[in-house]
Amino acid sequence: MFRNQYDTDVTTWSPAGRLFQVEYAMEAVKQGSAAIGLRSKSHVVLACVNKTSSELSSHQKKIFKVDDHIGVAIAGLTADGRVLSRYMRNECINYFYTYESQLPVGRLVVQLADKAQVCTQRSWKRPYGVGLLVGGLDESGAHLYYNCPSGNYFEYQAFAIGSRSQAAKTYLERKFESFMDSSRENLIKDALFALRETLQGEKLTSSVCTIAVVGIGEAFHILDQETVQELINEFEIAGEEAPVAEPAAPDQAGVAEPAAPDQAGGAEPAAAADADDDNQAAPGDQGAAPMDM
């Protein structure tokens, strides 16, 4: 983006009718590491890429549980995201205290959007530098919303934000029509595939990504690393790199053959993928949401 004379504070319009500070805030979202959300009639899956600043550090938390029925994935300034998650949690708790029922997702995102808008119209504030993918369940079904630093929000069938999210969006645009009636497993599979697109060739392992699910009868929770790795192996989407002849390698299910997800491929993987023909193989269920299946 270019520097110009109308971008000093958020309360200055440009002659073209733009608020540059708000647009710069949206740039911050684009610089963050990718976050993806998809939903079906009964489930919402949030997935994000974990980026560490160095090998020595742990990765930043990008997915937050807001309530049993709502979770959020963020991209951008994670500190802003953390603060907004705290706000969302408080809102859910207070709503439940007053009404003894769950805060509908649509209400929460409006409150969030209004909060973001305030920061675009006060000279002593700055816009939040974080984009939020809010996934949740309420009486009217499963919902996925995207909240923007500008104060806008939209509902989506599937969406991706952050760096290299366009690659994921391209994948999602191809497949989104099938999501509404997708099973939970297929939804997670599509999330993993979409996530892999943003990695641009890097290998997809459970240490690089975080997946969270919420659905009917299933409270929002983040899947643990082993479960995610098993799912990656099962769907054989580790990566398109050179086939490794090492069958004992724990994170690879042998040669990645995306065209034949059901078969175990040429090599005999010693890893978790078993010889089940059925895609809904048992390993994916262990450690996954205990209420499911």
Added chain:
Amino acid sequence: MTKQQANWSPYDNNGGTCVAIAGADYCVIAADTRMSSGYNILTRDYSKIIQLADKSVMASSGFQADVRALQKVLASRHLLYQHQHNKQMSCPAMAQLLSNTLYYKRFFPYYAFNVLGGLDNEAPKVLVLHSSHPFWTTNSSLQALSCYLRRMQVTPLSEAEAIDLVKTCFASATERDIYTGDKLEIVVLNASGLRSDYMELRKD
């Protein structure tokens, strides 16, 4: 000129009795289900017991509106704790929270008499107003039941014996106390989790 007295009280006593006993590896929390006001019975089927966390169960007698408000405040605070600490509150932590919450309203109190029972690092405890006891009772049948429960201190009881003791206590309290009766709700907390049981009491 005598001091002016209030002609309306914000409080009412809905009666009832609560008991909690901690044994070697279990905790029993029990309360009757009668809700009264004066000489009237408002309902025969009102639970005074609530599970606040994995290992904390609270029973409260007194003014049930205040009890309910207190339960809601503690539940909300527990939810917040879980978000911040990624784990459930321990029983002693819950007891401290209860104590602080009650003190917060020191000058317009929650008219709630509470017993908090639970497991603390797998060791059962009964906590009353932040002191630890092997057993405690509240409200209506306070004095009467305490005598029976003193038996606990003499010989350690097994879980089944403790439940039996509680049932006998309540049956006996029901005879003499007009505010106790209808049904007894017993909650048992042990290593394998939580279970509920009910026993009919005299309805008069």
